[in-house]
Amino acid sequence: MLQRTIPMLILSASGLILILAYFSPVTVVWSDTVVGWFNILAGVAFVLGAGNLLAVNLEKISARRPGWAYAAITLASFGAMLVVGLGKWGAVPNPSFPDVHLAGDQDSTQSAYGWVYEYVLSPLTATMFAMLAFYVASAAFRAFRAKNIESILLLGTAFIILLAQVAAGAFLTNWIPEDRWYSFVRAEQLKEIILNVFQTSGMRAILIGIALGTAATSLRLILGIDRSALSKG
Amino acid sequence: MAVLFAMWIGASVVMADAVVAAGVTSAAAVAAAPMPPAAEDVLLEDVPEDAGGALSVRWRTPDPSVSAGAVIERRATDAERAKDPNLLWVEVARLGKDAVALQQSAHVLSELSNSEPTRVRVSIIGTDGELSEFVESEPLTPSVTIFSLSRLPLFIVVLVVSMAVLGWVVAARMGASTRIRRIAALEAVDEAVGRATEMGRTVLFVPGIQDMNDIQTIAGITVLGRVAKTAAEYDARLEVPTCRSIVMTAAREAVQSAHLAAGRPETYSEGNINYITDEQFGYVAYLSGQMTREKPAACFYMGAFYAESLVLAENGNSIGAIQIAGTAEPSQLPFFVAACDYTLIGEEFFAASAYLSGERDQLGSIKGQDVGKALAIGSILVGATLLTAGALLPDSVVGGRLGFLGNVIRAFFGG
Numbered sequence: 232m233l234q235r236t237i238p239m240l241i242l243s244a245s246g247l248i249l250i251l252a253y254f255s256p257v258t259v260v261w262s263d264t265v266v267g268w269f270n271i272l273a274g275v276a277f278v279l280g281a282g283n284l285l286a287v288n289l290e291k292i293s294a295r296r297p298g299w300a301y302a303a304i305t306l307a308s309f310g311a312m313l314v315v316g317l318g319k320w321g322a323v324p325n326p327s328f329p330d331v332h333l334a335g336d337q338d339s340t341q342s343a344y345g346w347v348y349e350y351v352l353s354p355l356t357a358t359m360f361a362m363l364a365f366y367v368a369s370a371a372f373r374a375f376r377a378k379n380i381e382s383i384l385l386l387g388t389a390f391i392i393l394l395a396q397v398a399a400g401a402f403l404t405n406w407i408p409e410d411r412w413y414s415f416v417r418a419e420q421l422k423e424i425i426l427n428v429f430q431t432s433g434m435r436a437i438l439i440g441i442a443l444g445t446a447a448t449s450l451r452l453i454l455g456i457d458r459s460a461l462s463k464g
Numbered sequence: 465m466a467v468l469f470a471m472w473i474g475a476s477v478v479m480a481d482a483v484v485a486a487g488v489t490s491a492a493a494v495a496a497a498p499m500p501p502a503a504e505d506v507l508l509e510d511v512p513e514d515a516g517g518a519l520s521v522r523w524r525t526p527d528p529s530v531s532a533g534a535v536i537e538r539r540a541t542d543a544e545r546a547k548d549p550n551l552l553w554v555e556v557a558r559l560g561k562d563a564v565a566l567q568q569s570a571h572v573l574s575e576l577s578n579s580e581p582t583r584v585r586v587s588i589i590g591t592d593g594e595l596s597e598f599v600e601s602e603p604l605t606p607s608v609t610i611f612s613l614s615r616l617p618l619f620i621v622v623l624v625v626s627m628a629v630l631g632w633v634v635a636a637r638m639g640a641s642t643r644i645r646r647i648a649a650l651e652a653v654d655e656a657v658g659r660a661t662e663m664g665r666t667v668l669f670v671p672g673i674q675d676m677n678d679i680q681t682i683a684g685i686t687v688l689g690r691v692a693k694t695a696a697e698y699d700a701r702l703e704v705p706t707c708r709s710i711v712m713t714a715a716r717e718a719v720q721s722a723h724l725a726a727g728r729p730e731t732y733s734e735g736n737i738n739y740i741t742d743e744q745f746g747y748v749a750y751l752s753g754q755m756t757r758e759k760p761a762a763c764f765y766m767g768a769f770y771a772e773s774l775v776l777a778e779n780g781n782s783i784g785a786i787q788i789a790g791t792a793e794p795s796q797l798p799f800f801v802a803a804c805d806y807t808l809i810g811e812e813f814f815a816a817s818a819y820l821s822g823e824r825d826q827l828g829s830i831k832g833q834d835v836g837k838a839l840a841i842g843s844i845l846v847g848a849t850l851l852t853a854g855a856l857l858p859d860s861v862v863g864g865r866l867g868f869l870g871n872v873i874r875a876f877f878g879g
């Protein structure tokens with residue numbers, strides 16, 4: 232009973248305070264407190280996450296399961312970053328507390344943590360992100376197959392937008408005079424019409440639906456109508 | 465020797481003269497350095513619609529070209545003077561060149577007391593660091609706003625939508641029809657989990673990359689509860705790698721509850737729900753690797769997604785998994801639509817949990833949500849018609865009135 236009721240009450244109170252604070256500035260202090268509690272909770276939960284990471288990877292190594300070497304690399308990297316981050320080697324002294332080593336700043340590459348972040352993590356992240364270009368190409372290839380009316384419309388729209396984005400669009404349609412009624416068929420104007428009229432109206436319709444869905448979901452959770460995200464039971 | 469001594473004395477005298485002369489010159493230079501002109505029209509204004517702790521200081525900088533910044537001091541409060549009777553002014557801001565680059569300058573002071581008047585004074589910093597005379601403002605007490613009037617229209621809309629949702633929940637309890645249209649993506653959940661069971665492969669559920677303070681993650685976790693119940697009933701293995709520690713904890717609770725509800729608590733395994741990393745692309749790398757190695761038969765992406773959406777969906781597509789996605793990030797929807805078998809678009813995603821539950825209360829809340837949608841559609845149609853009529857009849861009285869009404873509707877909705 233308590234396992235459901237107490238989280239439910241906390242959820243309802245927090246939700247109502249956050250809504251109230253949006254309309255009543257005098258209660259912003261309460262919402263700041265709620266957000267502060269969440270941050271504390273997230274900080275504590277991070278220990279759980281780190282513990283889980285250790286447990287899963289140690290188990291994988293000890294059982295010599297397939298890919299255990301990757302688990303070992305993960306743990307070694309985790310340990311190294313933990314030591315480097317907590318040790319704060321090379322941290323830039325804090326102007327307010329120059330004698331306190333732990334108050335130093337690790338953002339710059341002068342610190343070991345900053346160096347690893349800048350020269351190891353960032354390139355790895357950028358590599359993963361760069362792969363997106365290939366995925367976009369393969370997804371576009373599949374999406375733009377003219378299978379039915381909708382696909383043909385999608386293909387045609389994409390073709391116009393792509394054409395208007397490159398010099399070929401201007402090269403092919405610049406001969407159309409700008410001051411005539413049919414000037415809208417110029418590539419750059421067609422692109423503007425598609426983006427500002429069709430795309431914007433569609434996007435706004437989706438956004439209105441999202442806003443209403445968010446409100447209804449919040450209400451279901453705050454009033455306890457939907458408890459599936461809560462405790463056992 | 466005597467000659468050398470005389471030369472040394474002579475040199476010393478010359479050097480001493482030079483030093484004195486230099487000192488006089490320097491002193492003259494300092495005396496001649498122009499003090500920057502003092503700030504003018506120092507004025508305190510209340511910051512509207514706040515909790516009552518902020519004031520805006522405005523002043524005029526007479527000559528920005530000889531000003532390098534400004535110092536703002538506040539009159540010490542009674543409490544501060546009780547601690548230190550000699551304390552009259554407290555420096556609250558020392559601003560750089562940008563603050564005085566234009567003649568009209570402003571700076572907002574926060575964390576002020578709203579129980580006693582605040583008085584401030586401003587001094588301009590000269591290019592040589594010298595301060596001009598301080599110029600004081602009139603005292604002003606920050607005012608407290610109980611209700612933000614600029615948000616009244618939104619408050620009314622929220623109230624109407626909330627009342628509609630509650631009204632439909634009550635109506636559903638009293639037996640009103642709760643039939644809602646079929647959502648193909650949600651109908652396919654059983655099919656996807658069933659396929660994974662038949663193939664002896666896993667079901668992968670990705671609850672997005674945001675924390676539990678994001679409504680999309682909460683919606684994703686509620687859907688997870690329903691998917692987990694189906695997986696428990698079919699005895700399929702469900703894996704939930706998470707990007708946040710709290711999400712892992714919430715996902716474990718939801719999946720455990722689902723197994724209990726399905727009457728199969730013994731099949732719940734905490735080890736299938738793990739925390740991976742907070743790092744966006746680190747998480748993506750893990751998921752891509754897991755998909756390639758384990759080839760899950762069904763992949764669910766329910767939550768907040770950004771650049772990783774297409775990477776995940778394309779990986780899932782390449783291994784031939786049934787993919788069902790749901791997100792409220794409009795920019796990511798096209799990627800999911802292109803690469804997944806089914807996509808829950810915007811509001812469908814938020815309705816998913818209620819739809820899958822089949823409970824009358826929850827289905828009623830979706831009906832109530834539709835009242836809000838009808839209100840939005842009606843307002844758009846009426847507003848657009850009135851504004852169009854106003855634009856078509858610009859010189860007539862009727863046209864002017866219609867246009868005015870259209871603008872009132874637009875202003876009400878913040879347009």
